[in-house]
Amino acid sequence: MTGTLPLLRFLLRRERIALPWWLLGATLLVLVQSGQSQSLYGSPEALAKLRQTIGGNTAAIAMNGPTRLLDSIGGEVVFEVFAFVAVVVALMNMFLVGRHTRADEESGRGELIRSARVGRHAPLAAALALAGLADLTVGVLVFAVTTGTGLPVAGSALFGAAIAGIGLAFAALTAVAAQVFENTRAAYGVVALVLGAAYVLRAAGDVGDGSLSWASPIGWGQRTFPYVGDRWWPLLLMLGVSVLLGAAAVVLLGGRDFGAGLVRPRPGRAAASTWLRSTCALAWRLQRGALAGWAAGIGLLGVAYGSIGDSIEQYVRDNPQIAEFFPGGAADIVDAYLSLTVGLSALLTAAYGVTSALRVRAEETSGRAEAVLATATSRLTWLAGQLSVALAGSAVALVAFGLGEGLAYGMTVSDAGQVPRLIGVALAYLPAVWSIIAVTVLFLGWVPRAAAALAWAVVAYCTVVALFADSFDLPGWARWASPFAHVPRVPLDDLAVPPLLVIGLSAAALVVAGYAGLRRRDIGP
Amino acid sequence: MTMSTEAAISITALRKSFGATTALDGLDLQVAAGEVHGFLGPNGSGKTTTIRVLLGLLLPDGGEVRMLGGDPWRDAVALHRRLTYVPGDVTPWPGITGGEVIDLLARLRGGLNRRRRDELLEQFDLDPRKKTRTYSKGNRQKVALIAALASDAELLLLDEPTAGLDPLMESVFQRCVLQVKRQGRTVLLSSHILAEVEALCDRVSIIRLGRTVESGTLAELRHLTRTSIAVETAEPPHGIDALPGVYDLVVEDHHARFDVDTAQLDAVVRRLAPLGVRSMTSTPPTLEELFLRHYGDRQAAGPTVTS
Numbered sequence: 001m002t003g004t005l006p007l008l009r010f011l012l013r014r015e016r017i018a019l020p021w022w023l024l025g026a027t028l029l030v031l032v033q034s035g036q037s038q039s040l041y042g043s044p045e046a047l048a049k050l051r052q053t054i055g056g057n058t059a060a061i062a063m064n065g066p067t068r069l070l071d072s073i074g075g076e077v078v079f080e081v082f083a084f085v086a087v088v089v090a091l092m093n094m095f096l097v098g099r100h101t102r103a104d105e106e107s108g109r110g111e112l113i114r115s116a117r118v119g120r121h122a123p124l125a126a127a128l129a130l131a132g133l134a135d136l137t138v139g140v141l142v143f144a145v146t147t148g149t150g151l152p153v154a155g156s157a158l159f160g161a162a163i164a165g166i167g168l169a170f171a172a173l174t175a176v177a178a179q180v181f182e183n184t185r186a187a188y189g190v191v192a193l194v195l196g197a198a199y200v201l202r203a204a205g206d207v208g209d210g211s212l213s214w215a216s217p218i219g220w221g222q223r224t225f226p227y228v229g230d231r232w233w234p235l236l237l238m239l240g241v242s243v244l245l246g247a248a249a250v251v252l253l254g255g256r257d258f259g260a261g262l263v264r265p266r267p268g269r270a271a272a273s274t275w276l277r278s279t280c281a282l283a284w285r286l287q288r289g290a291l292a293g294w295a296a297g298i299g300l301l302g303v304a305y306g307s308i309g310d311s312i313e314q315y316v317r318d319n320p321q322i323a324e325f326f327p328g329g330a331a332d333i334v335d336a337y338l339s340l341t342v343g344l345s346a347l348l349t350a351a352y353g354v355t356s357a358l359r360v361r362a363e364e365t366s367g368r369a370e371a372v373l374a375t376a377t378s379r380l381t382w383l384a385g386q387l388s389v390a391l392a393g394s395a396v397a398l399v400a401f402g403l404g405e406g407l408a409y410g411m412t413v414s415d416a417g418q419v420p421r422l423i424g425v426a427l428a429y430l431p432a433v434w435s436i437i438a439v440t441v442l443f444l445g446w447v448p449r450a451a452a453a454l455a456w457a458v459v460a461y462c463t464v465v466a467l468f469a470d471s472f473d474l475p476g477w478a479r480w481a482s483p484f485a486h487v488p489r490v491p492l493d494d495l496a497v498p499p500l501l502v503i504g505l506s507a508a509a510l511v512v513a514g515y516a517g518l519r520r521r522d523i524g525p
Numbered sequence: 526m527t528m529s530t531e532a533a534i535s536i537t538a539l540r541k542s543f544g545a546t547t548a549l550d551g552l553d554l555q556v557a558a559g560e561v562h563g564f565l566g567p568n569g570s571g572k573t574t575t576i577r578v579l580l581g582l583l584l585p586d587g588g589e590v591r592m593l594g595g596d597p598w599r600d601a602v603a604l605h606r607r608l609t610y611v612p613g614d615v616t617p618w619p620g621i622t623g624g625e626v627i628d629l630l631a632r633l634r635g636g637l638n639r640r641r642r643d644e645l646l647e648q649f650d651l652d653p654r655k656k657t658r659t660y661s662k663g664n665r666q667k668v669a670l671i672a673a674l675a676s677d678a679e680l681l682l683l684d685e686p687t688a689g690l691d692p693l694m695e696s697v698f699q700r701c702v703l704q705v706k707r708q709g710r711t712v713l714l715s716s717h718i719l720a721e722v723e724a725l726c727d728r729v730s731i732i733r734l735g736r737t738v739e740s741g742t743l744a745e746l747r748h749l750t751r752t753s754i755a756v757e758t759a760e761p762p763h764g765i766d767a768l769p770g771v772y773d774l775v776v777e778d779h780h781a782r783f784d785v786d787t788a789q790l791d792a793v794v795r796r797l798a799p800l801g802v803r804s805m806t807s808t809p810p811t812l813e814e815l816f817l818r819h820y821g822d823r824q825a826a827g828p829t830v831t832s
Contacts, residue, residue, distance in 0.1 A: 106658070182659070183658065183659070265655075265656065265659065267654035267655065268621070268624075268625070268654050268656055269622055269624060269625055269654065270622070270624040270653045271625070271628055271653070272624065272625040272627075272628035272629050272632070276625060276628070276629055277629070277632040277633075278633070279633065282618075282629060285621065286618055289620075366616050367614065367615075367616055368617065368618060370577070370580070370582060370612060371612060371615070371617070371669070372630075373581075373582060373601075374580045374582075374605060374608075374609075374612075374682075375605055375630060375633035375634040375635075376602050376605040376606040376633065376635055377605075378601070378602045521584075522543075522582065522583045522584060523582040524582060524583065
């Protein structure tokens, strides 16, 4: 354990940029939810109505948690936000521990550290201590924002403690996974799988008789029932699991070589398969995992939005002030809601498109583009291969959203026709998403070093216009500059083809202009 | 400069700068078809920039560049079918295996010799089934080397290709390059390993601060440097200091020690002979001295191209 304390200080320094964002994100989720819930359902009548609406909505229960939480306004906040904050905090812990144990070992940085006067267990101990500190901070912040927004002290303390406990359990789980697997991605994969299972088991349990929820740390956290029952003992389960897993990690670490795992990585192919013969095939091979992740996430978001589509009418009747958020007002409220959610998914898809298009730059700075362009591959072929993933992948993501929302909404209203309808609605945003990718290509061609910053600024701009144009009272030209503002608000409005054509043609022109820049510039870092 | 065949690479007065940094400042390089040409220079002298220009990745600011009868920038794709390249610092895609990288790069260039690939995997002792993220630096380098050496390309551009290889692998590499040479193919070999250069190269070019400072066969380059002489004579060795090309002369009684420009050696020996030479040792310049003279900061000589 020698050297744990200096290492911990060093880790805090390494995390000084990323960690505050995680903490801020988790805290903001709770803060916003607490404010919103109390303004919407502050009165006992409003809360009772909500209980009635949600109580019969299986999808909402599966998304959020047990309905018993709806017995008090504080519980309502927990119901809405707990599972999401738990996921965020679990991921934060996974990255914190993984990054400073297995990832360091893999990169060789760990070797450098261990060659100093540092004990075998010190890096693991420092990483777990770091995670513990982060969890403690999250707990305190959750307590602070909930009591700060007027919720009872005891429930707030329990809320914060439960979130911190889940975080700790996942930190300890990651510590074990980091001993078992030789490569960080495999360790992350297993932890993410357990996290997904924890969410699903909890959903199944909450919809059913509740017993399955007891197999999930998120379920334990929600079953402390903050503000409703204030039950403290499930925290012991989290603590017990954390201690057991932490001890297991220490034992496993003691019995293995540096850099080795318990599971040998599966050997891959000795020769490339026949289809891996172009830069296009390579780009798909490299990005298929990321695309699958984004499409699944966006598709699940569609399921979440779709599942409450039918309740929205009832919901707005109960809470008329919500109607202001929807473009069409109270009339056509469901279509207005669907149009709004599809628009949001299109912004997310544009973010995916930008990450994929920016791989062009990553290939360049890593020197891998050099290896490819030194073969008989033209810059056009290379660019086209990379872009094929961004362009087709964003279509896949939009279809996933339409499919998810259509399935969930279609099931609640018993109309299979919603699936093709909402897929079509989502695809109406494809030209706008492509135009964001095309702008990214323009940046990559002419100002490669600034491309990432500029492309994300464009995404941020479009998001601000889409979400806050009215509240900020933005002038007409500011809205006009976002391609998303020109997409017809289907299904609320009719589908008009000319604006889509214009957006699509501008996107094509931008790609051509970007390629013209790429053609005549130096390739390299 | 006489050349029996058309030059594989011909660069004259090549200039390239990145912002305020001048990377290449009038570089000249002639590589004849069928020769192994050593490309030497200290770190940051412009070797990699030159090779990137040859690959059509960088657009020159000025000068003439011809490679295999074409323009590296304009005819990049056509030329790349006939060449293969090993970068000095290889970072392949981490999620795919070494075998896949070798096959992919070969296919992108237009095919590979499968039998040769398997031989090379064995000679270099590389497991192609491992993901490249798990390879050591030496093994990553082997991936790029095998991909290049398994091809039948007529020109090989090798940018410090053996960095990170152990001595055993180094000798495998040298055998492979000699085989390439016997097949009449051309190699441009950028390297810091002098034994490697001495064993493989027909001619070398030394560059410094983006300019060529020396170019020729190793014998010719040796000729440009000084030989150390220690001599004992019957008569006291007077008058040597008056001869051109003599440096660092130390005379004690009948003994003299000095360095002499190898070109002036004959004149010095003629002057010594009448004094009655009792013993004489002469030490030819080592390659290290040759390179240190050009790498070091002390002598920033202008270009003295010979051959």
